Amino acid sequence: MSTASFVPADLAVWLDTHAELLDSSAGHAREIVPRLAAAGLFGIGVPVTYAGGRGGAATDAVEAIAQVASHSLSAAFVFWGHRTFIEYLLHSPNAGLRETWLPQLLSGEIAGATGLSNAMKYLSALEPLQMKAEPVAADGSGARRWALSGSLPWITNLRPEGFLVAAAFDHADSGKPSIFAVPHDLPGVGRSADLDLIALRASNTAALKIEGAQLDERWMIADNASTFLTRVRPGFLGLQCGLSLGLARRALASVALARPASRLALAADAEQLADELARLTDQLCMGIAAQTYVEDASNLFRLRIALASLVASAVNLEVQASGGQGYLREQSAVARRVREASFVPIVTPSIVQLKHQLALHARTE
Ligand SMILES: Cc1cc2nc3c(=O)[nH]c(=O)nc-3n(C[C@H](O)[C@H](O)[C@H](O)COP(=O)(O)OP(=O)(O)OC[C@H]3O[C@@H](n4cnc5c(N)ncnc54)[C@H](O)[C@@H]3O)c2cc1C
Known part of the structure; x- marks a missing residue:
């Protein structure tokens, strides 16, 4: 995964300042797409031959979503929906549709x-x-x-x-x-x-x-729809995994900032989760880069399941590390991340759905 920082400092500050409001109210809803567009985030992983495309690999787009998710899952999920729609147009055989709408999607004038x-x-x-x-x-x-x-x-x-x-x-x-x-x-x-x-x-x-x-x-x-979705599924799911990566990273970063006694007590758990996060991130990047998930999606399904479980464990560890402080409203980032993490298993393809698919797959092998 790229180590580049895709989120400019002013956007990072805006996201951190507004993360709570973006989660709890629609007040700043209209600002998300224009701000992500102004930072050039929608063009990451889009060929430079398109006006607004910034080039780079598909994994760069996953990383950009992860970076936004580490600040606000509301903004990151909007980013995911918008960027996934862009991905559909990039894969569509309908060049006219792509040429008409891609510029407006990349500039954030229209939402995908x-x-x-x-x-x-x-x-x-x-x-x-x-x-x-x-x-x-x-x-x-x-x-x-x-x-x-x-x-x-x-x-x-x-x-x-x-x-x-x-x-x-x-x-x-x-x-x-x-x-x-x-x-x-x-x-x-x-x-x-x-x-x-x-x-x-x-x-x-x-x-x-x-x-x-x-x-x-x-x-x-x-x-x-069937052949198209099979082809775009790795992009759809890979970008979605960015949500889990960002959320897990932020929860573990918060554990690392806890009081020394809590940190020490939880160090072994935190280290194990960080290792698991690094392993799953590598696996995701290698699979996307080698395009192995187009023919056989089952490993990508397993990765998404493992990442959802990792997010739940990381956020749970953050709850433990913040103790009673995390139960106070002014420390609401902890509670917000618990709510954000509860979204990860239910977004399609949900964890139940993926487990169901893998079980079917195993029966037909
Ligand atoms: C905040 C939010 C935003 C969303 N945004 C979008 C969006 O942009 N686009 C979009 O298309 N959808 C979106 N969704 C929908 C989401 O992706 C899921 O489809 C939805 O949350 C699944 O819930 P459900 O009530 O339909 O699940 P249900 O159909 O009630 O199923 C419950 C669970 O069982 C699984 N399941 C259902 N039937 C079976 C079966 N026969 N065998 C095995 N498992 C089964 C389901 O996958 C699910 O996990 C959003 C949902 C939320 C909460």
Whole structure:
């Protein structure tokens, strides 16, 4: 993993100062994407041939998300949603869509959101697709056209100021689900009020409802959701692992700053977790760099499970190290990290889902 510092000092200070508010209220929600964009974070790992792309490896983008997560998981999860949408466009065969929207995504003018939990669960045979596409007559352009309908209960980075959301739609006619980029201002597209979350409240997380909204093939990210998702899954999951890396690092850093007596008592546990973190980080980077997770995702699933468990242990150690102080409101970073850590196992693919997949895989081997 790169040792470069991707988060400039002014952004780090802003994130640390506002981490509590970003978690507990939507007050500063509108500032997250513009601030991350101004720091050039969305262009990391994006080829320099695109305006706003900064080049670098895919693991640099993971590291950048980890660095933001060590300050605020709300901001890091917004970063993940936005950057994952960018990743979809980079992998899409639809060059027109990419060329039209990439510059505005990299500059933070429009938000990218990924509503693909439902599709991921569908592909793992966990639930039916909740969105449908019905063919309609082409307009003057001659492009194939569909009426889209359905709803998705959870999507982050649905900025009221403007978003594009990736969602998968079932095609009754072809039987092959596809993925569209749905723009916020399309007639028939509606966003709920922010969900009443216990944490990450500045993440612009809401439900999406689509009723008869019409799009043509120029908005299609991929016409075969299954093959596309298999290809982008390592990016999706790898970037998501950045959330765990950052959170675990920050919790362990906080243990290292505890009172000497606590530090000494917990030193062996802290060292073991730090070693485990270093080992998992190396494994993640090597797998992403060698692209081994495209063909066989099971090791990446195991890594995500191990990282979620590591985050829980690291945050638990931070709770022990801070003692009664951590139970005081003014020491709320400890309590915030406990809430942030509870999000790690439930975001798709959830730990339950991954364990289920690995068990199925083991049975078919
Ligand atoms: C703050 C927040 C932000 C989110 N942002 C997004 C977003 O941007 N985009 C997005 O697409 N989603 C998002 N989600 C949704 C998230 O990724 C998960 O899909 C959701 O939290 C899973 O919860 P659930 O209630 O759907 O789980 P349930 O479907 O109730 O399942 C409970 C658990 O069991 C597992 N499970 C379900 N069925 C089975 C089965 N048959 N066999 C084995 N295991 C099973 C599930 O994976 C889950 O772990 C967000 C959620 C939260 C809380």
